[in-house]
Amino acid sequence: MKKKAIAWVLTAVIALSCCGCGSTGDNAGAASDGTQAAATEAGGAAENGGALTEVSSDPSEWPVVSIQVPALTDLPDEPIVEDALNEYLVSINAGVKANLVQSSFGDLANQLTLMLSDNQNPLDLFCWRFYSTLDGCVKNEQCIPLDGYMEEYSDMWAIFPENVLKTQQIGGVQYAVPSVDSYGTYEVYNLQKDIAEELGIADRDGERITKEEMTQIMKNVVEKHPEMAAMINTNDEPFIGIDTFGNSNWLGVLLNRGVGTTEVVNLYETQEWRDYCYMMKDWADAGIFIDDPLNNELTISQYNNGIAAGCFLGGYSADYIKALIAYSPYESVQFQLTDLVGTSSSVLGGWMISTVCKNPDAAMKMLYLMTMDENVARIMILGVEGVHYTVDEKGIARRPEGVTQATSTWNQDCPWFYPNQCLSIPLETEMTTYYTDMLDAPNHAQFSEAMGFVFDSTPVYDQMAACTTVVAQYRDALLYGLVDVDSYLEKFNEELKAAGIDDIIAAEQEQFDAWRAAQ
Amino acid sequence: MENKKLLKEKQRKQTRKKIKKYAPLYLCALPGFIYLIINNYLPMGGLILAFKKYSFAKGILNSPWNGIQNFTYLFGSKWAGIMFRNTILYNLAFLFFGTILAVFVAILLNEVRSMRAKKTYQTLILLPHLVSTVLIGYLVYAFLSSTNGFVNKSMLEPLGFAGIEWYTEAKYWPFIIVIVQLWRSFGFQSIVYFATIIGFDKTYYEAAVVDGATTWQQITKITLPLLKPTVIILTIMALGRMFASDFGLFYQVPQNSGLLYEATTTIDTFVYRTLMQDHDVGRSLAAGFLQSILGFCVVMITNAMVRKVEPDSALF
Numbered sequence: 001m002k003k004k005a006i007a008w009v010l011t012a013v014i015a016l017s018c019c020g021c022g023s024t025g026d027n028a029g030a031a032s033d034g035t036q037a038a039a040t041e042a043g044g045a046a047e048n049g050g051a052l053t054e055v056s057s058d059p060s061e062w063p064v065v066s067i068q069v070p071a072l073t074d075l076p077d078e079p080i081v082e083d084a085l086n087e088y089l090v091s092i093n094a095g096v097k098a099n100l101v102q103s104s105f106g107d108l109a110n111q112l113t114l115m116l117s118d119n120q121n122p123l124d125l126f127c128w129r130f131y132s133t134l135d136g137c138v139k140n141e142q143c144i145p146l147d148g149y150m151e152e153y154s155d156m157w158a159i160f161p162e163n164v165l166k167t168q169q170i171g172g173v174q175y176a177v178p179s180v181d182s183y184g185t186y187e188v189y190n191l192q193k194d195i196a197e198e199l200g201i202a203d204r205d206g207e208r209i210t211k212e213e214m215t216q217i218m219k220n221v222v223e224k225h226p227e228m229a230a231m232i233n234t235n236d237e238p239f240i241g242i243d244t245f246g247n248s249n250w251l252g253v254l255l256n257r258g259v260g261t262t263e264v265v266n267l268y269e270t271q272e273w274r275d276y277c278y279m280m281k282d283w284a285d286a287g288i289f290i291d292d293p294l295n296n297e298l299t300i301s302q303y304n305n306g307i308a309a310g311c312f313l314g315g316y317s318a319d320y321i322k323a324l325i326a327y328s329p330y331e332s333v334q335f336q337l338t339d340l341v342g343t344s345s346s347v348l349g350g351w352m353i354s355t356v357c358k359n360p361d362a363a364m365k366m367l368y369l370m371t372m373d374e375n376v377a378r379i380m381i382l383g384v385e386g387v388h389y390t391v392d393e394k395g396i397a398r399r400p401e402g403v404t405q406a407t408s409t410w411n412q413d414c415p416w417f418y419p420n421q422c423l424s425i426p427l428e429t430e431m432t433t434y435y436t437d438m439l440d441a442p443n444h445a446q447f448s449e450a451m452g453f454v455f456d457s458t459p460v461y462d463q464m465a466a467c468t469t470v471v472a473q474y475r476d477a478l479l480y481g482l483v484d485v486d487s488y489l490e491k492f493n494e495e496l497k498a499a500g501i502d503d504i505i506a507a508e509q510e511q512f513d514a515w516r517a518a519q
Numbered sequence: 520m521e522n523k524k525l526l527k528e529k530q531r532k533q534t535r536k537k538i539k540k541y542a543p544l545y546l547c548a549l550p551g552f553i554y555l556i557i558n559n560y561l562p563m564g565g566l567i568l569a570f571k572k573y574s575f576a577k578g579i580l581n582s583p584w585n586g587i588q589n590f591t592y593l594f595g596s597k598w599a600g601i602m603f604r605n606t607i608l609y610n611l612a613f614l615f616f617g618t619i620l621a622v623f624v625a626i627l628l629n630e631v632r633s634m635r636a637k638k639t640y641q642t643l644i645l646l647p648h649l650v651s652t653v654l655i656g657y658l659v660y661a662f663l664s665s666t667n668g669f670v671n672k673s674m675l676e677p678l679g680f681a682g683i684e685w686y687t688e689a690k691y692w693p694f695i696i697v698i699v700q701l702w703r704s705f706g707f708q709s710i711v712y713f714a715t716i717i718g719f720d721k722t723y724y725e726a727a728v729v730d731g732a733t734t735w736q737q738i739t740k741i742t743l744p745l746l747k748p749t750v751i752i753l754t755i756m757a758l759g760r761m762f763a764s765d766f767g768l769f770y771q772v773p774q775n776s777g778l779l780y781e782a783t784t785t786i787d788t789f790v791y792r793t794l795m796q797d798h799d800v801g802r803s804l805a806a807g808f809l810q811s812i813l814g815f816c817v818v819m820i821t822n823a824m825v826r827k828v829e830p831d832s833a834l835f
Contacts (some may be wrong), residue, residue: 109795117575132798140798141576291666294686295774355576465799466596469792473777482687483778498597 055095063362064097067370068112068126069380070414071102077383077409078102084384088375096362096369100380105130116142122356124363125370127417128176129349133246135457138170143352146174149364156368159420161442166452167246167347176350177367180420182316182438184342184445187238188334189214190303190325191230191310195221196333205333206318211239214337215279218288221309229290229308233298234280234479236312242267243343243448245455245508249471251464251501252455252508257341258448262516264509266501268493277478277485284481293480304328316340316441323429327405340441343448351419370419377423383410389427397427453515460507463500470495569808573800589805598789602806603762605769606785610761612697613704618750620701621708626738628713641713644706652767659699659772692773692782699772700765708753715749716742751825751832759818762786762810786810 056062069075082100089097101123103111112131115123128137137143150157156177157165164183168176189209196202199220209217218230237244243258244250253267267273283289290296290308303311306329315321318334325332351370353363369376382389382397388410389397397412399405405413415421426434457464474492477483538545565579572585593599624644631637647655662669663685671682685691723741732740764785773783786806794803818834826833 109798113798117578119578136798141574292660292664292686294776294778295660295664462592462595465592465793465802469596469598469780472792473780475777477687477778482684 055093059090059097062095062097063359064099065124065359065363065366066099066101066122067366067380068103068123069100069411070417071104071411072413073104073411075102075409075411077388080387081379081383081410085376085379088379089369092373094365094369096366098366116354116356119356122358123354124357124359125351125367126354127179127349127351129179129417134168134176134350134454135170135246137352138175139458139461141355143175144355144357144360146176146353146364150174153364153368156371159371163447163452164347167344167454168350169452170454170456176352177371177419178347179349179351179416179418180371180422180439181346181348181416182320182441182445183346183451184340184441184447185238185314185316185346186336186340187236187312187314187338188318188321188336189217189310190313190321190332190334191217191221193331193333195225195309198224202333204335206336208336211279211337214335215283217335218283218310219286222287225309226287228306229302230288230310231283232290232300232302232308232311234283234289235298237343237345238314238338238341239312240267240276241272241338243450244345245450245453246345247455249468249475251467251471252505254448254450257338257343258450259339259341259446260449262449262512264505264512266496266505268489268496268501274485274489277481277489280479281481281485289480294476294482304330306330312337316445317437319431320434320437323426323431323434326429340445341448342442342445342451344450344453346451349417367419372420372423374423377418377420378425381415381418381421381424382412382427388412391425394430394432395425396429396432397425399428449516450512453512455508455511457504457507460500460504463503466499467496467501467504470499566804566808566811568801569804571801585801589801590809592802593805593809598784601781602784602786602789605782606762606764606787606810609693609696609700609764609769609785610757612693613700614754614757616697616701617704617708618754620705622712622743622746622750624705624709625712625716626742628709629716629742630734641706641710645710646706647703648707650703652765652771655699655703656767656771656774659695660774663695686774686776687778689779689782692779696768696772696783700768703768711753712746712749715746719745748829748832751829752834755818755821755825755834758821759814761817762814764788766791 069078075081078100082098085100086097101115103115103126108131112123112126115121116126128134128143131137132140132142157174159180160178161183164178165174168174168178193202196205199217201217221230222228237250238257241257242250242253242255244253250267252264254261254263255265255267255270255272290298290302296302300311302308313321313325313334315324318336321334322332351367353360353367357363370380371377378385385391387400388408389399389412392398399408399412412427415424415427418424422435422439424435426432431437470492474488474495478485478488478492568579568582569589570584570586571579571582572588573579574582577583628637628640631640650658660668663671665671665682665684665686668685670685675682683691685695719742723745724737727737727741764787766787769783769785769788770791773779776783786809790803790806793799793806822834
């Protein structure tokens, strides 16, 4: 009897497990069907021009597109903003409505991975920034191609320079709408103004300095203020002078930020990197870094909290950088370190339609409106006028009396996350040309030879994964001068070789050469 | 034939009677049972992804099969050896030292006569078990910070030794992790053993005292032999988790420092890093799949061995 009972229990468990499999399967099947339908629709769109042709006169019948919105903390006013947005969409007979989905930066990896595989409540529009890369999303089949929408929305694609659009293509296929930005930055050393005054260098604000001069300034800072650090993070691609093809592990780069060079090199083997590591060791020995850099948060908050007197900042103009840091409790001066250059990593985000999206045409229409319609962009970026902000006589958005960045009930601090921040108006700054100058910046920038090139890592997938782990193991210790440079660099390079970095670089060079030949 | 039928009928009646009698108990167990099925058995369907190249677009069942490629990648990298070595050796160390310490503390607790002192000690030793691993990570950092840590500033430097960069030297971490784990877990384990000890028949001890046995003799001749079945059961259960590791202990406590990976990479942290960096579900599951299969095998083998040596102590 006992055996029989056990047998029954086991049978029930297995049966239930199978039901689970079945139901997962059904879902997966549904997901697949949905995706296939989506793909077919997208394909159909490619043939038909991708128009959302028939718009019902009853807005309640319009498709609802769920859109990722960035959240630093919980956004209690999300329903208010969503209602305002939908009210506007109805007023222009848009044919689509929006469902705003908050995604917290702190939990982006988990949240988005789940949402992008959820066929029941699909996330239709998302941005790969901070979550993954264009290459990663395409490889995991998390987004659909947008080529079918080129003709219908040609006015939208036309606002982007060609090399910018190409940063969101793989194998010539457009997968994302790039976020409008300056597409080029230069780097400055930002230092608290009162400390600069103490050192007698405040009047050099805006001056261009060399790495050696910068090192000396920082040494002087920590000599005067041993309780403070003079630098936060050294993970700074423009300062190192590399174009990384968007790979944060720097597995194959162009030196000189890709300006005038087409040779892909293993950075970690170069003399430039060795010299940089020696410099970092020198900085560490001089006490320039914050204590225990590997165990501490290395963000701008260390500057704002007065733990570090200075930090790297990047932007397209001196005024823009000043506006960027205007919220800090410390006034600052900046010393320019590099030229204004656009690299393959200068396009920091791209908006995609997910593969679980059930109505890609509607999603594309919404993405078009987010990129081209001033009101849609402004509602998403700043919230509701009169509730979350007012506009002063200079055309600058001001938060309501008593409301700060921390107490605002809508996230107004990530305009750069959206497809077109330049449709919005500047917030809490005196720089009225904040966005107009941004649009003009590419006219003054130099560009990397690789601007527009995206490396497809599929052929060297295993090597990339293995090298990524090696980089995670060694690089930070070298970047913060915590170890002996010669011995660690040797070990680091040995392991990278064993993990296959040469294969990666060969593949990058081959694809890059083919891409250049096709231009 | 007739007799057999009658016997079966009788047994059936008895079972029905039993079910009726124990119905409230079965009902009590039902939520736990359902939880077990939902949480532990249903997700097993997903294990097929270890043999597939997961596509977010195609879902679980429709993603293409890729044979054992996810496994070959795992064994092609140097991390396979490191993570299995670390996971097994750390678990063996936790099991060996943890059991000795827990039994030792349980026996000490049993010797404490004052009830108030006994309760105070029990509460105090249980506290670390209740502290979040993230907090433990910061406690450890307070000790080991190279610039302001207690060990460097208040112990090594006053004694004339140079401070140590704890978070960049992997060689210290096998000891640090074992110490932290023992500190954290010994309280709970010793209370489990102590609960067993206080259940022992007191007459054994009374008889031993009458016969002139010393306290040491009482411990070695009565307490330890009686404790043996509990130790065996807990050991078998621990062996089942031989291929699992506490993620927080190996990720939060060393603060995910890259230079410590050789000493702190276990199957769980490897899976996490692979999934977080590449969103590669297939490869992560390949490691998880191996972890489950090996854990299952170890339990079966250990239990079979125990059943041969001491059948009464076997788990099943």
